[in-house]
Amino acid sequence: MPSAQPTTRSDELMRTARTVIPGGVNSPVRAFRSVGGTPRFMASGTGPWLTDVDGNRYVDLICSWGPMILGHAHPDVEQAVREAAAKGFSFGTPSENEVLLAAEIVDRVAPLEQVRLVSSGTEATMSALRLARGATGRSKVVKFAGCYHGHVDALLAAAGSGLATFALPDSAGVPVSSAHETIVLPYNDVSAVEAAFAEHGDEIACVITEAAAGNMGVVPPEPGFTAALRRITREHGALLISDEVMTGFRCSAAGWYGLEGEPEGGAPDLFTFGKVMGGGFPAAAFGGSAELMSRLAPDGPVYQAGTLSGNPVATAAGLATLRGCTAAVYDRLTQVSDALIAGATEALNVAGVPHVIGRAGSMFNVFFREERVRDYDDARDQDTAAFGRFFHSMLQQGVHLPPSAFESWFVSASHDDEAVDAVLAALPTAAAAAAAA
Numbered sequence: 001m002p003s004a005q006p007t008t009r010s011d012e013l014m015r016t017a018r019t020v021i022p023g024g025v026n027s028p029v030r031a032f033r034s035v036g037g038t039p040r041f042m043a044s045g046t047g048p049w050l051t052d053v054d055g056n057r058y059v060d061l062i063c064s065w066g067p068m069i070l071g072h073a074h075p076d077v078e079q080a081v082r083e084a085a086a087k088g089f090s091f092g093t094p095s096e097n098e099v100l101l102a103a104e105i106v107d108r109v110a111p112l113e114q115v116r117l118v119s120s121g122t123e124a125t126m127s128a129l130r131l132a133r134g135a136t137g138r139s140k141v142v143k144f145a146g147c148y149h150g151h152v153d154a155l156l157a158a159a160g161s162g163l164a165t166f167a168l169p170d171s172a173g174v175p176v177s178s179a180h181e182t183i184v185l186p187y188n189d190v191s192a193v194e195a196a197f198a199e200h201g202d203e204i205a206c207v208i209t210e211a212a213a214g215n216m217g218v219v220p221p222e223p224g225f226t227a228a229l230r231r232i233t234r235e236h237g238a239l240l241i242s243d244e245v246m247t248g249f250r251c252s253a254a255g256w257y258g259l260e261g262e263p264e265g266g267a268p269d270l271f272t273f274g275k276v277m278g279g280g281f282p283a284a285a286f287g288g289s290a291e292l293m294s295r296l297a298p299d300g301p302v303y304q305a306g307t308l309s310g311n312p313v314a315t316a317a318g319l320a321t322l323r324g325c326t327a328a329v330y331d332r333l334t335q336v337s338d339a340l341i342a343g344a345t346e347a348l349n350v351a352g353v354p355h356v357i358g359r360a361g362s363m364f365n366v367f368f369r370e371e372r373v374r375d376y377d378d379a380r381d382q383d384t385a386a387f388g389r390f391f392h393s394m395l396q397q398g399v400h401l402p403p404s405a406f407e408s409w410f411v412s413a414s415h416d417d418e419a420v421d422a423v424l425a426a427l428p429t430a431a432a433a434a435a436a437a
């Protein structure tokens with residue numbers, strides 16, 4: 001499709017970026033590899049809108065991959081950041097905001113008694129894994145194919161052939177020895193979990209799962225799946241880690257846990273958080289019972305630390321964001337998601353494009369296939385070329401979707417009727433583009 005939009009500055013920046021940054025980007029999905037074309041470099045954002053360096057304006061459906069739940073440059077968050085920054089950027093001593101943010105998180109998610117603050121979701125899951133291994137004295141980890149938990153060695157593992165066999169590295173640079181400590185199973189498959197534990201139950205430190213999967217597109221756990229994980233881990237003395245880095249404080253005030261309710265048999269042992277709780281700054285956390293968390297240094301033998309952990313500016317942003325997440329915010333997220341799902345479904349139906357919606361609370365995406373998606377094999381069995389055409393048509397019309405068929409679309413409470421209508425108006429043309437092979 002011929003571009004009506006100027007892209008000269010973005011193209012120039014990308015050329016320079018490629019010379020000084022690998023692939024031109026600091027996180028691979030930003031490079032547009034799966035949809036083709038050159039990424040747009042953003043200059044500013046306000047509410048639901050992004051403006052790129054060539055002056056093109058977009059409705060943002062990435063929202064920084066989740067953190068911008070209140071919209072860009074929300075006045076309350078901006079003020080909190082300014083006030084914090086004016087008092088100094090980092091002390092390397094305890095400071096008040098980290099206590100307030102930890103308390104805010106613990107208040108929201110009932111099973112949590114304590115959280116340790118870190119700077120990224122990757123750090124949160126890496127540290128939770130170490131704690132689980134330290135607490136159980138075991139080394140093996142179960143994860144599910146298609147679930148992403150950050151770029152932790154042991155979690156960048158792909159399924160080996162056959163159930164309950166050890167995994168293979170999914171990235172160069174991950175030692176086979178590290179991947180071999182990981183067992184990768186199909187998501188939503190209780191019998192695979194049973195089989196893995198029947199064979200290796202006394203070696204498994206923990207099961208880590210996305211509370212609701214959002215990194216293979218959106219695939220919620222089937223009813224009873226989380227409860228089954230709880231039951232099986234408990235039977236074998238392993239811990240259950242619920243990764244709520246994406247779902248936390250987005251699916252509800254208490255994340256997916258709040259939406260799904262406590263699984264029969266009890267809550268997960270450890271939770272990980274990131275994204276929303278940093279309000280767009282680097283802040284993340286992991287937490288659980290006081291007893292379990294007491295195994296961390298300085299009280300316990302499991303070492304974990306961070307120069308910028310609990311950073312006063314980042315925690316101010318996170319605190320202002322969480323405090324801004326009122327019931328009205330969650331209502332609006334639901335309304336916006338409902339409206340966009342209805343619009344996308346209608347447009348794709350009219351254009352005759354096979355599709356199915358994946359949804360977990362206000363996280364959702366379109367899979368370009370007919371049948372329901374239950375796991376990663378299903379998610380991969382879709383028409384990604386159709387998504388690419390759809391994506392570029394939306395982009396041309398001023399709507400910036402995540403540049404991959406395997407990502408959630410993210411909305412914010414600042415997506416007002418103008419922004420929603422702009423997306424709805426773009427959908428029929430994009431659906432037609434998806435249909436035209």
Ligand SMILES: *Cc1c(COP(=O)(O)O)cnc(C)c1O
Pocket residue numbers: 119120121122123125148149150151210214215243244245246274275284
């Ligand atoms: C984004 C994400 C992570 C990694 O967080 P980073 O801050 O990117 O390191 C971990 N787990 C889940 C479920 C995520 O969505």
